[in-house]
Amino acid sequence: MNILDIIAKKRDNKELSKEEIDFFVKEYVKGNIADYQASALVMAIYINRMSEQEITDLTISMANSGDVLDLSDLGDVIDKHSTGGVGDKITLILMPIIASLGIPVAKMSGRGLGTTGGTIDKLESIPGYRTDLDIESFKKNVKEIGISLIGQTLNLAPADKKLYALRDTINCIDSIPLIASSIMSKKIAAGANKIVIDVTCGNGAFMNNRLKALQLAVCMKRIGDLSGKETKCIVTDMNQPMGRAVGNALEIIEVIEVLKGNQEMTIDEKFTVTELGANMLVLAKKVNTIEEGKKKIIENLKNGKGFEKFVDLVKKQGGDISYLEDTSKFEKAKYIEPIIAEKDGTVRILNANTVGKLACYLGAGRIKKEDAINPRVGFIFEKKVGDKVKKGDILGYIHSDDKEKTEYVKKQKLFNIGYWRLYERSRYSRRYHI
Numbered sequence: 313m314n315i316l317d318i319i320a321k322k323r324d325n326k327e328l329s330k331e332e333i334d335f336f337v338k339e340y341v342k343g344n345i346a347d348y349q350a351s352a353l354v355m356a357i358y359i360n361r362m363s364e365q366e367i368t369d370l371t372i373s374m375a376n377s378g379d380v381l382d383l384s385d386l387g388d389v390i391d392k393h394s395t396g397g398v399g400d401k402i403t404l405i406l407m408p409i410i411a412s413l414g415i416p417v418a419k420m421s422g423r424g425l426g427t428t429g430g431t432i433d434k435l436e437s438i439p440g441y442r443t444d445l446d447i448e449s450f451k452k453n454v455k456e457i458g459i460s461l462i463g464q465t466l467n468l469a470p471a472d473k474k475l476y477a478l479r480d481t482i483n484c485i486d487s488i489p490l491i492a493s494s495i496m497s498k499k500i501a502a503g504a505n506k507i508v509i510d511v512t513c514g515n516g517a518f519m520n521n522r523l524k525a526l527q528l529a530v531c532m533k534r535i536g537d538l539s540g541k542e543t544k545c546i547v548t549d550m551n552q553p554m555g556r557a558v559g560n561a562l563e564i565i566e567v568i569e570v571l572k573g574n575q576e577m578t579i580d581e582k583f584t585v586t587e588l589g590a591n592m593l594v595l596a597k598k599v600n601t602i603e604e605g606k607k608k609i610i611e612n613l614k615n616g617k618g619f620e621k622f623v624d625l626v627k628k629q630g631g632d633i634s635y636l637e638d639t640s641k642f643e644k645a646k647y648i649e650p651i652i653a654e655k656d657g658t659v660r661i662l663n664a665n666t667v668g669k670l671a672c673y674l675g676a677g678r679i680k681k682e683d684a685i686n687p688r689v690g691f692i693f694e695k696k697v698g699d700k701v702k703k704g705d706i707l708g709y710i711h712s713d714d715k716e717k718t719e720y721v722k723k724q725k726l727f728n729i730g731y732w733r734l735y736e737r738s739r740y741s742r743r744y745h746i
């Protein structure tokens with residue numbers, strides 16, 4: 313078997329065998345296949361796609377390319393994953409609530425790349441919080457306090473790590489077989505036995521239309537079920553940033569204030585938190601219906617048990633909890649400039665893609681993997697899609713450490729204000745369960 317024949321086969325739109333996929337994954341991880349050869353194969357997959365069998369074989373092969381965790385001693389562990397979005401802080405609000413309801417949370421999260429933020433970067437804006445625990449400490453924390461949230465420091469699915477970085481450099485990210493196998497290989501290797509996935513859909517997500525998002529959801533559910541991991545996918549809107557804050561420390565402050573009950577969740581946040589949470593509770597057999605599950609999630613948000621769990625988590629992983637007690641301790645950006653409405657009307661668009669790119673430009677995200685991020689910068693939005701505004705109202709704030717960048721961002725069009733049409737609300741409220 314050799315890589316040239318495998319490339320030719322996929323280039324000619326033929327189906328690869330399990331043995332050929334295994335050969336490619338193993339030899340690429342070992343360094344015996346060059347990046348230019350792997351790029352050619354990835355591009356052929358991107359163009360010609362893969363059959364269901366090929367996607368399953370690729371997923372299993374990548375999952376087995378490194379360590380596969382055994383979390384069976386922790387009980388029925390349910391993992392949550394998001395395909396990524398702008399201002400997506402759902403893990404940080406939801407997982408402490410889930411842990412407070414007695415479901416073990418053993419979660420490995422990623423860093424941000426491009427316009428989509430990463431949970432680990434956000435957590436690291438809490439001084440002292442350690443995201444690099446070894447597997448024994450990770451499991452010990454779950455046993456002791458019911459929750460641990462760390463980065464992907466372990467040798468899980470190294471084939472995906474290499475392939476993901478390669479895909480990023482050749483613009484081959486938004487492919488259903490490649491995204492599905494990338495996500496599911498990590499989930500399988502991370503050891504949970506049930507999985508809930510938030511498949512984000514919109515201009516701030518990898519899947520920018522509903523058909524593609526649904527296809528991705530169906531594909532991931534099939535892989536999960538075939539590999540013995542009960543999987544539920546929920547397609548959610550990512551045409552506007554999630555919640556109010558975009559930017560690492562700004563999002564952590566929003567999480568803390570929501571969990572403390574000082575700030576109401578926005579409509580999109582509430583929908584995603586309760587919908588994903590209720591599905592997790594149903595999978596864990598803690599409740600019988602989604603409605604019952606949603607009530608339990610809101611109950612443990614309102615009674616402060618979710619916040620108590622978040623404090624336990626931060627304390628256990630070395631973070632300074634005085635920042636949780638008093639969020640004004642988080643360092644502020646040098647310039648905080650309002651964004652002003654230029655006319656009366658209703659917010660029709662708050663463009664997630666533009667916001668994500670500008671947040672990255674301000675320093676909240678990375679263009680390259682090795683870039684440093686600035687936790688202080690980003691946006692806070694006072695108005696979201698569907699809100700009525702008057703000329704002169706404050707729509708939000710730019711948080712920036714650089715005067716020139718602030719001026720540039722001020723000139724960009726993040727909002728579209730106009731007449732509100734009925735169909736627009738349904739565009740933002742339609743969701744699908746797979």
Ligand code: URA
Nearest residue numbers: 395396490491494495
């Ligand atoms: N998230 C992943 O983990 N992999 C992808 O390919 C896309 C999003």
